Amino acid sequence: MDLRGNFLNGDFTEEHFKSLTRLKRLLLSGNSLRFRVGPDWIPPFTLETIGLWSCQLGPSFPAWLRSQVDILSMDISIIGIVDRLPDWFTTTFAKTMYLYISDNEISGRLTRNMEFMSLQNFFISSNKPTGEIPNLPRNITCLDMSNNSLSGKLPSNIGTTNLISLVLRSNQITGRIPESLCKAEISVLLDLSSNLFEGQLPQCFGGNSMYFLMLSNNRFSGNFPSVLKNWRQLKSLDLSNNSFSGRLPFWIGDLVELQFLRLNTNMFYREIPATISNLSRLHHLNLAGNGLSGTIPRHLSNLTAMTGTYVKDSMLDSLVAYGDYSSMVGSYYFSSMVVKGPELNYGIGILDMVSIDLSLNKLTGGIPEEIAALVGLVNLNLSCNQLSGKIPNKLGALQALESLDLSRNMLSGGIPSSLSDLTYLSYLDMSDNNLTGRIPPGSQLDTLYAQEPSMYSGNSGLCGSPLPNSCPGKNVTREDDEKGNEHSFEPMTFYFGLALGFILGLWVVFCVLLFKRAWGTAYFCMVDKTYDQMYVFADIVG
Incomplete structure (x- = not known):
């Protein structure tokens, strides 16, 4: 029975299944169907495949599943379970290879005899289990336990040789990454972000090479991990919000497949390696909140994934060949996104979002003219540095720009009039610089000023609408004339007094x-x- 994705609603009762004695596959995902069966109901069938995602089977863990001992694949995500895993969980699903029970409210501790299950893919993310992670099933290939309340250290057999993708994001797991993890054949995704891990990456990690490495929001320390030097297929690297220090290595430019790079909020220092411009596929760069100095690298036009002339492959699409493993990164694409000021948070399309954030560093020199070639940029944040010189006149060529922050620098000269052409711009901050001259006219900039009146503050040389101080000279705007009528120079009055005298x-x-x-x-x-x-x-x- 396959009725997936039809937006059906209504109730299924025991009567509907009474004669389906030979039913093997029950696929109702993508509907809003409710199961109205008694707690003692034993189905007349023995299923091998169950797909009930988004149906309503809770709040108790469906008791009728206890009789389904031949299940090979089951998806009961988002079915409204508010319960603990039953005692019969590991025995009933001993043969199950693909088990998805994410996005419920399953609580309690995970059963300790999971090691003897046949699970290959196990997704139990966004629930409420607590305690330590037990020893994993021996054949586990793809494991997602993210967004739970798990704690303690990783199990001793975390490095099962079949493990290809591991997601433990947003838990309370402690300790170091055990060297046993080096035995795993992780080649797609390792996400340990938002935990309490500490120390350095084990050196034995150098034998691995994966697509996604996410270690943000932990307590990792040491220099930039040298084990990454030969990870030539790495597409996404996130080490943000840790205690990494030292210089960024020049060989970072050899990771030519990198598309997403976040190293913000660490303690890296010295200059940004010029070789970073070798990363032609890079479309998301965040180095904010470090101690980086020197100038912004030249040759930014080499970042062709940001220029609009290079059609980048979606990183999610690049994992299609791995089948179910591609869903391991889906959570990065389908939540909320914030793009405003110094913060850029995970969310919708962030892995594909074109962005540069170099804020909160000690960068000097000017803003390279070449930055205007990156016409695909959606977010540009260079705030809180020591940048000087003029704002590039061609910055208005960045027609896709939605957020621009150049505040708290030492920029001088005028604001380019081309900025008034940025129709998608929803956030602008030019405050606390040495900017002078007239504010460019334009309804877009006026709207932004109405939303954020401090966007020009700290620039005593700026004048004209929408600021209260008018500009000197002949070329005043109509608004400036109207504001100055009471005290302006009146030629007729002057000549009349002159003649009378x-x-x-x-x-x-x-x-x-x-x-x-x-x-x-x-x-x-x-x-x-x-x-x-x-x-x-x-x-x-x-």
């Missing part, structure tokens, strides 16, 4: 001349310094 002065002179009865010549001149012209008002010859 001249007449009164002429009469005084005339009276003096008459009084003295003297002939002579009097020349009266007034210089209008405002227009640098000389006006001769009288030439009297007596």
Whole structure:
């Protein structure tokens, strides 16, 4: 019975299954069907494949599954279970090779005799199990226990030779990565992020090479892991929010398959290796929150995955050949994303998002003109550095840009008028620089200013709308004219006063001349310094 993906609703009762004695495959995933069966119901069939994802079978763990001892593959994710794993779990599903029970509220400790199950793929992410991870099934190939409350150290047999992908993200697992993990043939994904791991990566790791290595939000330390030097197929590397230190190695440019690189919030220092521009497939670079110095590398146009001239392969698509393993990275694509200011969080499409974040470092020099060639950029953050010079005039060529942060630097000169053409821009911060001149006009920038009035603050030389201070000189805007009408220079009033003064002065002179009865010549001149012209008002010859 295959009714998957039809958005059906309604109830299944015992009566519906009464005559289905030979049923082997029950596939109802992608519907909102409810199972209304009694706790003592024993089905007339023995299933081999069950797909009930998104149906409603909870809140208790479905008791009728206890009789299904021949199941090879079962997906009961998101079915509303709010219960503990039953005691019969490992015996009933002893033959099961593919088991998916993610996104429920399954609690309690994992059973210790899991080691003797036949599981190859086991997904139990986003539940509520606690305690240590027991010894793994001997044939386990793909394991996802992320987003739970597991603790303690990794089990002694974590390095089972068949293990290809391991995801333990967002738990409370402690200790070092055991050297036994080096025995595993992990070639797709290792995600230990958001735990309490510490120490360095074991040197024996050098024999492995995988697509995804995610170790963020832990307590790892030491230099940049030298074991990665020969990982030429690595596509995604995330070491962010740890205590790694030292210099970034020049050989990082040899990891030519890298598409996603996050090293932010560590203690790396010295310059950014120029070889990083060799990573032509790189479209996500985050080095923020370190102690990096020197200048921004030149030849950024070599990052062709950011220029729009290179069509990058989706990293998820690149794993299609691995079948079910590709779903191990799906969680990185289908949650929420935040792009604003100095933070860029995991979420929808972040692995494919085109972004550069070099903020919170000690970078000096100017912003390379070549950065304007990276027309695919969605996020550009260079804030909190010591950058100087002018903002590149062609920055407005980055038409895909949604977030631009250049705040807290020493940039000078004007704001390029081309920025008003960035129609997708939803966040802009130019504050705390040495910028001067008129704010470029444009409804997009005005809208952003209304949302964030501090975006130009700390630049005493900026003027014009929407700022309250008007710009000096002739080329004032209409708004500046209106604001300055009460105190502005009125030429008609000036000339009227000038003429009246001249007449009164002429009469005084005339009276003096008459009084003295003297002939002579009097020349009266007034210089209008405002227009640098000389006006001769009288030439009297007596």
